Amino acid sequence: MTGTKMLPACALIVLLGAGLMRAQQPAPPAGDVPFKIVRLDPALDAIISPDAKLETLGDTFGLAEGPVWMPAQNGQDGFLLFSDIAANLIYRWSKDRGLSVFMEKAGYTGKDTLNVGQQTTTGGRIAILLIGPNALTLDPQQRLVICAMTDRNVVRIEKDGTRTVLADRYQGKRFSGPNDIAVKSDGAVYFTDSVGGLRGGDDSPQRELPYNGFYLVKDGKVTLLGNDEGHPADFPNGIGLSPDEKHLYVTAGFGKTFRYDVQADDTVANGKLFVETGNDGLKVDRKGNLFSSNNARGVAEISITSPEGKRLGAIQMPRVAAEPRPRICATNIGFGDADGQGLYITGCSGLFHIRLNAPGILPGQKN
Numbered sequence: 001m002t003g004t005k006m007l008p009a010c011a012l013i014v015l016l017g018a019g020l021m022r023a024q025q026p027a028p029p030a031g032d033v034p035f036k037i038v039r040l041d042p043a044l045d046a047i048i049s050p051d052a053k054l055e056t057l058g059d060t061f062g063l064a065e066g067p068v069w070m071p072a073q074n075g076q077d078g079f080l081l082f083s084d085i086a087a088n089l090i091y092r093w094s095k096d097r098g099l100s101v102f103m104e105k106a107g108y109t110g111k112d113t114l115n116v117g118q119q120t121t122t123g124g125r126i127a128i129l130l131i132g133p134n135a136l137t138l139d140p141q142q143r144l145v146i147c148a149m150t151d152r153n154v155v156r157i158e159k160d161g162t163r164t165v166l167a168d169r170y171q172g173k174r175f176s177g178p179n180d181i182a183v184k185s186d187g188a189v190y191f192t193d194s195v196g197g198l199r200g201g202d203d204s205p206q207r208e209l210p211y212n213g214f215y216l217v218k219d220g221k222v223t224l225l226g227n228d229e230g231h232p233a234d235f236p237n238g239i240g241l242s243p244d245e246k247h248l249y250v251t252a253g254f255g256k257t258f259r260y261d262v263q264a265d266d267t268v269a270n271g272k273l274f275v276e277t278g279n280d281g282l283k284v285d286r287k288g289n290l291f292s293s294n295n296a297r298g299v300a301e302i303s304i305t306s307p308e309g310k311r312l313g314a315i316q317m318p319r320v321a322a323e324p325r326p327r328i329c330a331t332n333i334g335f336g337d338a339d340g341q342g343l344y345i346t347g348c349s350g351l352f353h354i355r356l357n358a359p360g361i362l363p364g365q366k367n
Helices: 042-046
Strands: 036-039 055-058 064-070 079-084 089-094 098-104 136-138 144-148 153-157 163-167 178-183 189-193 213-218 221-227 239-241 247-252 256-262 268-275 282-284 290-294 301-305 311-316 332-336 342-347 350-355
Touching: 036 042, 042 311, 064 144, 064 342, 064 350, 079 136, 079 332, 079 342, 136 178, 144 178, 153 178, 163 189, 163 213, 178 239, 189 239, 239 282, 247 268, 247 282, 247 290, 268 290, 268 301, 282 332, 290 332
Parallel strands: 064 136, 064 332
Antiparallel strands: 036 311, 055 350, 064 079, 079 089, 089 098, 136 144, 144 153, 153 163, 178 189, 189 213, 213 221, 239 247, 247 256, 256 268, 282 290, 290 301, 301 311, 332 342, 342 350
């Protein structure tokens, strides 16, 4: 698919990570659900050990999203950045220093908080306002790139801390709320856009684009790669590139991921169903295995799929049924640690860490 052709109906996507819980969500299972590694194929053992432990790094966030590992530089160790959409900030976490605020007003720089940001009950019963940044990544120069969802743009943070808007409109119309993002080694930016930045969502009078889509930004030009026009219940969400950058992945519906061929001009073509799992953020390891957040079957998990499309297993997140229920879901993932074998999971109110047996792709770095 190239240009502005509509995403095929079978590939249309439901946004879950930014908290837009729409239509008939499956009812969560009754009782507690333990953390566990679900092994569907022996090949999973090379990626994650069956006895791997889940470490909780924090559990009181509003809505955690978009983890990205910042590499070691200037004599300082690497550290993790991640968004709290409800708090409108980006946190910094490192093993030696713990948690601190990295950036205030990261996703909404305005003052009119009464008329921006959709409301959601993602992962629980508490109503949360989507007021801040969503996904984060790095460009080839290791500059931070933010889906500033409520500012309705994609911005790059320069080395001096200033903000450069990379994209805020398509054909003169403002985006509704950039959601997830990936940057190619040549600097091409891929991102998804949804109504998460709009008070009232679909029905917001501030909405300018009549569809949700996924886009390419290259050399200052914005190209629409696909949209959900005619299918308003479906949203583009997670997006990521294969290690060789020949394929673009997009999560779809209540549990589908599609794969597209990346063309010489960085547009995409030949979208096909890759695997029937995934409805939120995704990342790919150095062997091409896909890690996709999935909340569509009542249990939050990170599904792991081989580059051939075979499901190898999953990291099942815990669920506590006692009231008030902790808000644990699976919004996004990011690889980190010095060796790239740390997996960081943002899960509604929680931030989690688990060690892997194989390294993942670290954005903005040569892997």
